[in-house]
Each structure stands twice: as structure tokens, then as C-alpha cells.
Amino acid sequence: MSEKSGEKSKVPVPQKRPETEKFWEGCKEGKLLLQKCNDCGEYIFYPRALCPRCMSQSLSWVESSGRGEVYTFSIHHRGPTPGFKPPYVVALIDLEEGVRMMSNVVGCDPNEVKIGMKVKVTFEQLNEDIYLPKFVPA
Amino acid sequence: MDIDRDFLKKRRACLVGIGETEQGKVPGKSSLQFHSEAAKLAIEDAGIRKEDINGVITAFSFVDQTFMHCTTFAEYFGIAPQFYYTSMAIGGSTAAWMLAQAAMAIHAGLADVILCVRGDNTLTGLTSEGMIALIKEMSHIELEYPYGLLTPGGYALFAQRHMYEFGTRSEQLAAIAVAMRKHAALMPNAFKKEPITIEDVLNSPMIASPLHLLDCCLVTDGGGAFIVASEEKARNMKHKPVYIKGVAQESTHQYISQAPNLRELLMTYRKAADKAFAMAGIQRKDIDVAMIYDCFTITVLMSLEGLGFCEIGEGGPFVEGGRIELGGELPVNTHGGLLSQAHLGGMFHVNEAVRQLRGEAGPRQVPGASHAVVTGNGGLFSSQSIVILGNEP
Ligand SMILES: [Zn+2]
Numbered sequence: 010m011s012e013k014s015g016e017k018s019k020v021p022v023p024q025k026r027p028e029t030e031k032f033w034e035g036c037k038e039g040k041l042l043l044q045k046c047n048d049c050g051e052y053i054f055y056p057r058a059l060c061p062r063c064m065s066q067s068l069s070w071v072e073s074s075g076r077g078e079v080y081t082f083s084i085h086h087r088g089p090t091p092g093f094k095p096p097y098v099v100a101l102i103d104l105e106e107g108v109r110m111m112s113n114v115v116g117c118d119p120n121e122v123k124i125g126m127k128v129k130v131t132f133e134q135l136n137e138d139i140y141l142p143k144f145v146p147a
Numbered sequence: 148m149d150i151d152r153d154f155l156k157k158r159r160a161c162l163v164g165i166g167e168t169e170q171g172k173v174p175g176k177s178s179l180q181f182h183s184e185a186a187k188l189a190i191e192d193a194g195i196r197k198e199d200i201n202g203v204i205t206a207f208s209f210v211d212q213t214f215m216h217c218t219t220f221a222e223y224f225g226i227a228p229q230f231y232y233t234s235m236a237i238g239g240s241t242a243a244w245m246l247a248q249a250a251m252a253i254h255a256g257l258a259d260v261i262l263c264v265r266g267d268n269t270l271t272g273l274t275s276e277g278m279i280a281l282i283k284e285m286s287h288i289e290l291e292y293p294y295g296l297l298t299p300g301g302y303a304l305f306a307q308r309h310m311y312e313f314g315t316r317s318e319q320l321a322a323i324a325v326a327m328r329k330h331a332a333l334m335p336n337a338f339k340k341e342p343i344t345i346e347d348v349l350n351s352p353m354i355a356s357p358l359h360l361l362d363c364c365l366v367t368d369g370g371g372a373f374i375v376a377s378e379e380k381a382r383n384m385k386h387k388p389v390y391i392k393g394v395a396q397e398s399t400h401q402y403i404s405q406a407p408n409l410r411e412l413l414m415t416y417r418k419a420a421d422k423a424f425a426m427a428g429i430q431r432k433d434i435d436v437a438m439i440y441d442c443f444t445i446t447v448l449m450s451l452e453g454l455g456f457c458e459i460g461e462g463g464p465f466v467e468g469g470r471i472e473l474g475g476e477l478p479v480n481t482h483g484g485l486l487s488q489a490h491l492g493g494m495f496h497v498n499e500a501v502r503q504l505r506g507e508a509g510p511r512q513v514p515g516a517s518h519a520v521v522t523g524n525g526g527l528f529s530s531q532s533i534v535i536l537g538n539e540p
Binding site for chain 2: 020021022023024025026029055080081082083084085086087088089090093097099100101109110111112113124135141
């Protein structure tokens with residue numbers, strides 16, 4: 010890998026935005042934070058500036074149990090950049106709070122991942138500030 | 148709200164010309180060059196002059212991204228669309244929805260001869276950075292892309308769930324790829340013609356389970372265009388017009404983590420399809436040939452269920468046994484589709500429907516074809532366009 014292709018060889022690191030800053034702070038502390046609407050009670054993921062159900066701008070950050078199950082998954086045998094090391098599992102996780110998020114299922118053989126499998130959150134450090142939530146078998 | 152089912156009848160819009168350049172690996176041509184060559188072919192096919200065009204609809208280029216795509220093309224090509232123009236960007240649902248946009252502009256009396264055109268040198272012109280940028284755009288940049296989701300991977304997530312809920316098998320998805328290849332073999336302007344078997348699909352490299360390489364569409368270079376005109380203008384043109392009879396679109400999400408559960412997703416599609424069929428005033432059984440957006444095999448299977456050609460969950464058995472092949476109950480993508488002919492975002496699904504309804508599809512002709520459905524699918528099942536065409540008003 011030449012210096013120039015260095016950027017491509019890495020895993021992309023999320024850049025914080027106003028809506029997500031608090032979320033990433035939570036990850037750094039080992040907490041998976043969700044937004045909850047103070048007006049209609051909806052859990053919201055991904056983080057937004059208003060409730061997509063009722064438009065309320067009164068939202069709280071609450072800690073998720075970090076537990077959920079695999080809604081669906083795909084074992085990727087190629088990655089978008091060389092930084093990804095196939096095979097790896099991309100999955101949609103249904104959290105106990107009722108929201109769905111994308112993640113990787115790690116900590117087991119990719120072939121052991123099944124739909125409906127119980128998983129719990131773990132955090133993978135990408136740099137000083139960003140800890141990416143991933144899931145391991147519960 | 149209740150849509151106006153009759154709006155297309157009040158001032159009818161027809162497809163009057165089609166054009167497509169050489170498809171496949173065609174080095175040395177830019178996106179705008181492909182646009183222009185295809186537009187010229189469509190104008191010649193319609194038997195009109197460039198000056199007759201008073202509306203233009205373009206989409207976008209993956210290779211040459213421009214701020215104002217439509218007017219950039221119009222200037223390059225040497226037309227000034229005085230009455231109506233727009234650039235559309237709803238991914239793979241763009242081509243089919245260009246038809247609806249054109250029909251609406253004609254209905255509103257804003258224009259009466261509208262050129263719809265796309266072209267790109269995606270295969271030879273797109274850099275690896277450009278390809279990564281495309282993959283990025285399919286995902287939420289902060290909360291999906293860092294997990295390494297590939298575009299085939301997004302469709303793989305649907306496929307895996309479909310298999311889990313309904314028992315759909317890889318062999319059934321493979322039957323779709325095999326059918327497209329059989330059709331492409333009869334299409335002079337197709338990139339991939341060598342026959343494949345179900346075993347070939349299953350033995351091709353796994354990209355993102357359960358999707359193999361041959362479950363995935365091609366990447367190609369080329370241009371494509373079609374011209375939509377008012378019925379009044381169409382009367383004096385070269386070919387018997389093909390009528391736009393029903394249109395509908397729907398969207399439930401952009402990013403796949405926000406998509407509704409599979410059954411609900413397909414039920415939403417079904418409601419849109421019901422609207423398009425009601426507008427056209429025909430039934431599913433009246434469709435002679437279906438042009439289904441086929442970025443991946445699973446896309447076809449889910450679309451057939453969403454459209455209501457079979458029940459939700461029954462797409463697997465439906466696509467088996469040659470039912471979607473020429474000579475079958477519902478021939479799908481007789482030109483070979485994105486899986487085997489070429490990938491220009493579904494422009495050729497429209498063009499092939501026109502050839503079928505004119506009776507000009509040669510060895511691929513579905514005898515007596517009078518109605519076709521054309522679909523487009525953008526993002527990760529994020530945007531659906533449905534258009535019903537017929538060869539009579
Ligand atoms: Zn709310």
C-alpha cells in the first residue's frame with residue numbers, strides 16, 4: 010500500500026455531526042444511547058434533530074439495554090475498501106427498545122450467525138474519540 | 148388521498164422514439180457523448196427534428212457529476228428546451244419515473260415532445276474512488292457505512308430474511324439470472340450472452356451471502372434514450388405510439404436499517420401497484436411482458452410479489468420452471484435486463500417494452516403483446532416506480 014492509498018486501506022471512521030455528537034460520547038463511555046421523544050414516547054434511531062413520528066423537538070437521550078436480536082444478516086466476502094477484512098458479518102439488529110440498527114456481529118465464526126440470534130453490544134475503538142458499537146453473541 | 152385515475156386519459160402521452168448506443172465495454176467515450184448519441188438515435192427513430200423537442204429530462208452521471216445535469220446536456224447537444232426540463236435523481240427508479248414526469252408535463256400542457264436520456268461510461272470511466280463513493284451513498288454515512296455494507300450486501304439482507312421467512316432458495320434466485328441470460332442471447336446489443344446454468348450461478352463467487360456474483364447486475368458503458376410525445380404529435384410520427392396508461396411510485400425509507408419489515412415493505416409496493424393497474428384500467432393477467440428492475444436477482448423476486456403477480460412469499464416457486472422466460476406465463480426482461488444486457492439504470496426496460504408493444508422485438512417477441520409493466524427500484528428498495536404501457540389508448 011502506497012502512502013496515497015493509505016486512506017482507502019483504512020476502515021472509515023465516522024465524523025461526528027451535531028445530531029450524533031452525544032451518541033458518540035455515549036459510545037466512548039460504553040453506553041449505547043438512543044433518543045426518546047418526550048411527547049410521544051417513540052424511541053428514535055438513528056439520531057435526529059426531531060421526532061420523525063410527531064415532529065417534537067423535545068428529545069431525551071436514554072441508555073439502551075444493548076441487547077437485541079439479529080433481524081437479518083449477510084456474510085460479506087468483499088469489502089468496500091481494503092480496510093475491511095472479509096469474511097465479516099453485516100447485520101440488522103432489533104434492539105429490545107424496538108429500534109433497528111446496522112452493525113457487525115463479531116466474536117464468533119460468521120457461519121454461526123443466525124436470524125433471531127440473541128446479541129449484546131460491545132464497542133470497538135477506532136480512534137481516540139470514536140468507539141463503534143458492534144454486537145457479540147449474548 | 149384519492150389519485151386522479153383518469154389524468155392520463157385527459158391528454159394522453161405516448162412513447163414515440165427509442166435509441167440505444169452500443170452497450171458493454173465501450174472505451175473512449177464520455178457520459179455526455181453517450182447521452183448525445185442515444186438522443187440522436189431516438190430522434191431518428193421517432194422521425195422528428197431536434198427542433199421539435201421542447202422538453203428534456205435527464206438523470207445524473209456516476210462518472211461526470213455536474214451541478215445542473217439537464218441543462219449541461221441540453222447545451223452540449225445543442226437544444227434549448229424552452230418549455231420543460233429537469234434532472235432526476237431517484238436512483239434506479241429514475242428511468243421508469245421519467246415516463247411519469249414526461250406524461251405529467253404533457254398532461255399539464257407544458258410541453259409536447261420530451262426527450263428522456265441517460266448515458267454513462269461507468270465500466271471504463273469510474274475510478275475505484277468513484278466506486279467507493281457510490282457504495283457510501285447507499286448507506287447512512289455515520290451509522291451504516293462504517294460496518295462495510297456493500298450494495299449487494301444490502302440486497303443480501305433482504306434475500307436472507309426472505310429465505311428465513313418464506314423458505315426461498317438460492318436455486319430459485321439463480322433461475323432468474325439464468326432466464327435473463329437466455330434472453331440476452333437473443334438480444335443483439337447485450338453485453339453477456341454466453342449461457343449459464345443454475346449451477347454456474349451457485350458456483351460463482353459469493354459476494355455477500357446469500358448473493359453470488361451472478362446474482363448481481365453488470366456494470367457497463369453506453370447511452371439510452373426515449374421520447375415521449377402528446378397523442379396529437381404522435382399521430383404524425385414514424386411508429387405506432389405506445390401509450391403510458393398507469394403510473395405509481397412509493398417510498399418507505401432510504402437506508403435499509405430504516406426499512407419496514409419485509410411483508411409490510413412488499414404490501415406498500417402492492418398498494419402502489421394497485422393504483423397503477425387501476426389507472427391503466429387493466430388486470431395483472433392482461434400484462435403480456437414484464438420489465439422488472441433487476442439490479443439483483445432478489446429484486447426481481449420481491450418486485451413480482453410486490454406487483455401482485457404472485458403472493459408475498461411465493462416469488463421463489465413463481466420464478467421456477469421457465470415461467471418468467473420467453474414462452475412462459477410471464478416473460479420478464481426479454482432483453483436480458485441489468486443482469487445480462489447492460490446497466491443504464493433501467494432505460495432499456497423502457498425501450499424493450501416499446502419494442503415488444505410495437506411488435507419489433509424479433510426473436511424475443513412475445514406474440515401479440517399489448518400490455519407491459521415497467522418498474523424501477525432505487526437505493527435499497529427505497530424508491531419504487533411502476534409504469535404500465537399499452538399499444539392502444
Ligand atoms: Zn414524538
